[in-house]
Amino acid sequence: MADLLRQAWTVARKDLLLEFRTRTALVSALVFSALVLTMFNFGRDPTAVATIDLAPTILWVTFTFAAMLALNRAFQLELENQALEGLLVSPLSRTSLYWGKLLANLVFVALVEAVGLPLFVLFFDVPVGRVLLPLVGVIALATIGFVAVGTLFSALVIRTRFAELLLVVLLLPFLVPPLIGAVQVTARLLGGRPLSEAAGWFRLLAAYDIGFVSLATLLFPFTVDE
Amino acid sequence: MLSAEGLRHAFGTGGGRVVALDNVSFSLEAGQTLAIFGPNGAGKTTLLKVLAGLIRPDAGRATVAGGRGAIGWIGHQSHLYGHLTVRENLLFWAALYAVPAATRATRADATLRQLGIADRAEQAVWSLSRGLAQRAAIAKALIHEPRVLLLDEPFTGLDLAAAAEFRALLARFQGAGRVVVLATHNVGEGVELATDVAFQRGGRFVHFAPRGARRPAQIAEEYRRAVGEKEADG
Structure with a gap:
């Protein structure tokens, strides 16, 4: 197990180093998040629909599509000089490769979310101070789930034409459960409802994470x- | 140290089926270097990929003593990350091949010196010329001191001096009791290093024998007879 984790960290560190050196996907995802939030902020009529009713959906649509940019690049960088072939010849286990990619994607998406959440609070003036901890918890749980599935599909489509389009088409149906769960929990938290009301959704998100991280590790x- | 038994592999199905390997068998012991010559599409790359574990053959078995960690692989591409420096690339691959952390840096520097690109260590790979990138790819394949080296057209992009240095390096490698399998379409390349020579065509070894004392020109002539005049020029 120590070897698996060591190798996974080696892959993740390399991916993050490459991303921080080029910053292409990170900057794109951050700009995308800011643009979507800005458009929703100015493109809605606050007298027609209450902000609090709309805000959870906007938050999760923004996070989901920004994450797609990260997931698309996960295996694309392995196509340069056929580095993937080198990885597959090496003693790197497939499990470590998947976990390494998953870890790098999680860090990447977490960075986008860490910038997106304050922007969301700023634009929509929602009270997150009292519920920050559970809100971060639900963001973490939902993110692990959809990044786990997205990393698997990113590897699946990478050798196909129109990989970027195919990833979105394949991935979105699988994101329905964690997205519904995340929106429901976020709505209850922002609406000041007791945490116990969201317990079932938290359990669903946790079960999704355990199930799909395990399944993706096996299928990768x-x-x-x- | 390395063996292939009855390897068969085909791509595609029905009328579009292409046989890439057809009952290929051989074995190599420490210190042996096999040069595989064949025209384009003969199945050389497929054979190397099967030996490297990249392709699972339809039938037969390939065994490398020590498994994947014992293999050094030079394919058609460098497997290097363009936005990392040459040194960062080597350190990454050394870590994957479980080279002890304490010796990675010194081994990377020594390998770069051997390949004559120590002065390019801090340069990003994307900015290297093709020849220098090929030397960096060779350094990457040697960083973990593999016992078996699989080379697919390794002289591509190397200038005369670099090719001579690489041949000298392969000779030292061979002298240290390692196994080398070298595939190329050019009979003039690497034949002087070979202890064994195979000619491949249509996925089959049409000739496989120890090189003995035969000169490169004799081998080229045998290749022309076995494979066909036209392909021998490749």
Whole structure:
């Protein structure tokens, strides 16, 4: 297990180093988040629909599509000089490769969310101070779920034409459960409802994470081996 | 140290089926270097990919003593990350091959010196010329001191001096009891290093024998007869 984690960290560190050196996807995702939030902020009629009713959906639509940018780049950078072939010849286990990519994607998406959340609070003036901890908790749980599935599909489509489009089409149906859960919990938290009301959704998100991280770990070798 | 038994592999199905490997068998012991010559599409790359574990053959078995960690692989591409420096690339691959952390830096520097690109260590790979990138790719393949080296057209992009240095390096590698499998379409390349020579065509070894004392020109002539005049020029 220590070897698996060490190798996963080696892959994740390399991916993050590459991303921080080029900053292409990170900057794109951050700009995208800011633009979407700005558009929703100025493009809605606050007298027609209460902000508090709309805000959770806007938050999660923004996070989801910004995360897609990260997931698209996860295996694209392995196509340069056929680095993926080198990884597959090396003693790196497929599990470590998946976990490494998953970890790098989680860090990447977390950074986007860490910038997106304050912007969301700023634009929509929602009270998050009292519920910050559970809100961060639900963001973390939902993010792990959809990044786990997204990392798997990113590997699956990377050798296909129109990989970026295909990823979105394949991924979105699988994101329905964690997105519904995340929106429901966020709505209850921002609406000042007791945390116990959201307990069921928290459990659903946790179950989704456990199920899909395990399943994706098992299926990943089939997506990269010829 | 390395063996292939009855390897068969085909791509596609029905009328579009292409046989890439057809009952290929051989084994190599420490110190042996096999040069595989063949025209484009003969199945050389497929054979190397099967030996490297990249492709699972339809039938037969390939075994490398020590498993994947014992293999050094030079393919058609460098496997290097363009936005990392040459040194960062080597350190990454050294970590993947479980080279002890304490010796990674010194080994990377020594390998770069061997390949004559120590002065390019801090340069991003994307900014290297093709020849220098090929030297960096060779350094990457050697960083973990593999026992088996699989080379697919390794002289591509190297200038005469770099090719001579690489041949000298392969000779030292061979002398240290390692196994080398070298595939190329050019009979003039690497034949002087070979202890064994194979000619491949249509996925089959049409000739496989120890090189003995035969000169490169004799081998080229045998290749022309076995594979066909036209392909021998490749």
